[in-house]
Amino acid sequence: MAGEETYAMSVGIRHDDLRRRNRAMVISAVRRAGQASRTEIAATTSLSHSTISAISSDLIAEGILAEARNAEVGTLKRGRPQVAIGLDPDAATVVTIVLLFNFLAVSVVDYAGRTIVEERRKLKTFDLGEDELVGECIALVRRQLAKRDAAGRRILRIVLAIQGTTDAAGHTMLWSPITEHEGIPFGERLAQAFGVPVTVENDCNMIAVALRWRDPERYRDDFIAILLSHGIGMGLVLKGELFTGTHSSGGEFGHMVHRPDGALCRCGRRGCVEAYAGNYAIWRSASGASEDEAPISDIDAADMARLAAAARDHDGPEREAYRKAGEALGYGFGSLFALIDPAPVALVGIGAAAFDLIEPSLRAAIAMTAGGQHSKAISFATETDEVPLIALGCAMRALTFIDQEVLAGAAPVRGRDVA
Amino acid sequence: MAGEETYAMSVGIRHDDLRRRNRAMVISAVRRAGQASRTEIAATTSLSHSTISAISSDLIAEGILAEARNAEVGTLKRGRPQVAIGLDPDAATVVTIVLLFNFLAVSVVDYAGRTIVEERRKLKTFDLGEDELVGECIALVRRQLAKRDAAGRRILRIVLAIQGTTDAAGHTMLWSPITEHEGIPFGERLAQAFGVPVTVENDCNMIAVALRWRDPERYRDDFIAILLSHGIGMGLVLKGELFTGTHSSGGEFGHMVHRPDGALCRCGRRGCVEAYAGNYAIWRSASGASEDEAPISDIDAADMARLAAAARDHDGPEREAYRKAGEALGYGFGSLFALIDPAPVALVGIGAAAFDLIEPSLRAAIAMTAGGQHSKAISFATETDEVPLIALGCAMRALTFIDQEVLAGAAPVRGRDVA
DNA sequence: AAGCTTTTTTTCGAGCTTCGAAAAAAATAT
DNA sequence: ATATTTTTTTCGAAGCTCGAAAAAAAGCTT
Structure with a gap:
């Protein structure tokens, strides 16, 4: 209900949106490629080299991207070598929650998409009340964040995947076969507990997202993921x-x-x-x-x-x-x-x-x-x-959300504020 | 085949695209509203008044938009009255062809969406060969263009609606119940005959387009048009x-x-x-x-x-x-x-x-x-x-195509080149 | 009827952004 | 050691949108 954006039929492009969008393009190009030189980014975005140079040096200064230190092997070519740019793993951290019938898994993932800590466990979902179900999720997330490798990381977003239907806004589970309760506001409850935006997604949708990232050759523009369980x-x-x-x-x-x-x-x-x-x-x-x-x-x-x-x-x-x-x-x-x-x-x-x-x-x-x-x-x-796919889908969904947000709040940071 | 644009995954926004897009927004806002003042356009596009002023005076100078001369009745308000801007009917002309089982209709429509001439007739579609079918369409279009009211108008685009399936590019009829022939390249044939771009569309899709224009209150973001015949x-x-x-x-x-x-x-x-x-x-x-x-x-x-x-x-x-x-x-x-x-x-x-x-x-x-x-x-x-709806859908499809093209070729015209 | 108020539209300078060209940088080839 | 090649950065030009102020065009007041 609250926070729903008004749907404008045809919004013009403002001048300051331009930079924001192009920054998003650069980030997205790097995320897809994993590593990419400025020249490659210019080619995929069809922006000029000067623009890419400006944007990428901004993003590096802000700690979103980072030049790869590993000198990247066999460049037998003549000329100045390309320097690979990748995502800075420390730029952000996200949490994924996979909640299936009798099953719960939580992962903590860095900005480059690498899993830092994770844990899976059995959970008698159908025997639990609404509060208990939410509580188990919160507890398992807390336990991951307390682990040594995850310590000190500030979580920017949580994505929860669940069987069944969710509302289009991604705030609430409408119905699920894993519980007799309906309309559980996982989004709101988790957001309260951790103070970050939370999205609730359907498990199969996350499988589709994951397939697209894992195997873009086969799963590109049109495909169908069916979960048979x-x-x-x-x-x-x-x-x-x-x-x-x-x-x-x-x-x-x-x-x-x-x-x-x-x-x-x-x-x-x-x-x-x-x-x-x-x-x-x-x-x-x-x-x-x-x-x-x-x-x-x-x-x-x-x-x-x-x-x-x-x-x-x-x-x-x-x-x-x-x-x-x-x-x-x-x-x-x-x-x-x-x-x-x-x-x-x-x-x-x-x-x-x-x-x-x-x-x-x-x-x-x-x-x-x-x-x-x-x-x-x-x-x-x-x-x-299906579980690794669902988790991967959640992570990518969370990270691409961050990609779109990080760019928006783009104050020209002079000198990284690493305390 | 030819002229198919390469699908780029993530194309950055170039600086010169900006004006083109915003011009498109303005045209689209005016088309939806029918008549709109500069202030109203600024509100719907969320661009600044200065920008709207600049773009609309360009578009008027180019003969795409026109200030309404009729002083628009009861403006009881104080202050400088808004001047209504509308589409210039003479900015372009399009042709629609509706080809159904045993039926053919052709209309010539001005840029403001008003039908100038039209004609419907029976046609034993199933008895005709491929060439005859195409030929009948061409002949009926020629006859409309020869009529007095349509004389001197330069056609910019043709949209043909047909029962059955078409290819995604809108060039060819793949299969239709109105004929035993398959894969008729209406697009290519008509484009050759009249020297303008042609799109081949499914009849029901055009009904949907028409409903959206005719009754946007009811048919807005999500709806279904079913043709029962x-x-x-x-x-x-x-x-x-x-x-x-x-x-x-x-x-x-x-x-x-x-x-x-x-x-x-x-x-x-x-x-x-x-x-x-x-x-x-x-x-x-x-x-x-x-x-x-x-x-x-x-x-x-x-x-x-x-x-x-x-x-x-x-x-x-x-x-x-x-x-x-x-x-x-x-x-x-x-x-x-x-x-x-x-x-x-x-x-x-x-x-x-x-x-x-x-x-x-x-x-x-x-x-x-x-x-x-x-x-x-x-x-x-x-x-x-269904026939009026299909024709309306074709017209709007053609005109919105023009809207997106006219803006692209935007040489600052100083003084209209009305020969 | 002249001046005042209100609203719309235009004008103008400032601030961004992207782009192309040229320069700088960093490697290999000769 | 110098030339060549390729990538990246720098710099000025051009274009766009925006906000503020001015101009325009009405109704309202006295």
Whole structure:
């Protein structure tokens, strides 16, 4: 509610914005490249060398960028060697929190994106009250900040990723499968505790952000990240930007309708894709239970692995369950591709370990749809562990926020104020 | 192919771009407002009065804007009266072409958006070859330009709207239900004939553009335009921008999957929303034919009206056909809303005239889905005639293109070169 | 009717910013 | 040791926006 910026339809560019934007461009170019010389930055931003020289020397003086000391090996070329500029690791520090079903992880990350300290632990999320859930997050963050390596670092931003939906502003968790409570204002509570801005993000969106940073060759302008675990989530990047819903965190791929009035879904409705392809749905189907049976709350990864092994070993209800899951996903992709055109897909999470079992029916289903015209050309990649991706996505989200802010408050600092 | 701009990841803002952008802002503000004083422009663009004064006097000198001569009535206020600035109608001229099944319309529109001449006619599109189809378009445009009111006007751009899919660049029709030919390069052919840039757009996208201009109160940042006619199309505006697919014109709502392996669709596949809610589907269902029966090619508007009347009059297969159509649309909206959150909907075209018949089952279906949680709050508006909307959308698309170009070629013209 | 007040628009100088050209710096090649 | 090549910095020019002040154009007051 408060602090919501008024949406101006067409704001002119003021003269002082210009420098701010170009500083942002330089920072962003360096972050993408990791290391870049002034000449390279000039090339990617298409600004003149003089401008880059001016901006980068400002940024170095302010302690945001730093010239790399390591003399950078084989420059066999003639001429003055390029000096590599990188992000100054000490320019800022951010914290990431990953909150999943029965799981909590916290990392402290420096401005260059390196993890300083981190910790993961089990947490019975569904048994906790709202205050306890928030309290556990705060406690684990505090414990990281107390560690020796993190001591003395001033945190500039916290990003929390959670399963489920969040509001578009990124302040509040609206609904999540990890708890029975709704509308938990994680943003506000954490901001109060640590006195820094906090963003609450959807876990799958952070996976998408992470993939884009980790593998920009493959995941560039348009791609889809699907999390296959107990439920099914999606993160979508279209035209180089994370796609979110208009009001909430968006992209509920798992709750597109596969069969009207079909199998009972965890969300209480019927026929959702998730009600056929979520872990609980595969388990239910494989165990011969009715599609009307209420979903069970959690399934061990080892149990799912045994189920997949059985399906690989012999024909039977297990194999049929995976077939149905593939079919539901395939029709879901068909409808999705009807709307946005086909794009590379990353299947992430424990369910991706059984992709061999679902791929045939998935491709068969997708080929039956208008959106899947070129189903053979659609590329699927799999990755079993989602947690590192979510954490990386949070870190990059936090750091790019900083990039956009640091530049704004750009008082010409003469002499770094390192006390 | 040619002339495609290289997509730069992060281009810095050059100093000379600044004026160009701000000029664009001013033009855009005036176009939206219709008439605006310098003070009002300064307020909406948040640029200073001095800047607006400089830019607007340039634009007036260049013949792009013009001060309104009509002294604008009841200014009861004290102080120097504001002088209204508007678009100079003679600054440019554009042509719109609307090409639908058995229908062709051409308009010539001035820079202020007023239609100068126009003509509509029947055209047996499906019987024509590729060259004939293009030729008919060219001929009808030529005839408009020969008319007295249009004489002497130099055309700056042509926008053609067509049913079906186009490539993302807007040069080529990829597929359309109005002809059996595929990949017709309307853009290239028309550009050759008239020597001006041509854009090929999807009809429903132009409806969306038009709604945004005609009723910005209701259709602002997020809304959905659905064309209900022989087939079903969609135009989608998200976060204030027209949403198109990544490769093609996007948004094939009609070909999302309603029932896997269900009714036969015009596209050759099965179970698409259109296979239940398109005119041909309703007709097929009402006449008791099997869902496997091939769709007929066209149905008269009067026949559809009689069908609707029968459905209103008594229970029977006609009413059931509309019920099924509503159900398919409802589940389609449910899946769509799962992805993008609910938004206002405009139902356009002859099918919208029967909205009373489809609304109950539509709302019932949508309420069964996760995306339709607040189904009562979702607002539907209907409009029977799509042609004026498509033409308006084309005109605005053409004119806003001009707005962005005119500013670019901004040689300080001293004294208008009216020969 | 003449002067006063109010509001809009224009003018003018100051302060930034970017750019191109030239100079300086820092290496290798001869 | 000198020449060449490439990168980086420096410096003046040009252009843009902004704020303040002036000018313009009305209504209001006496």
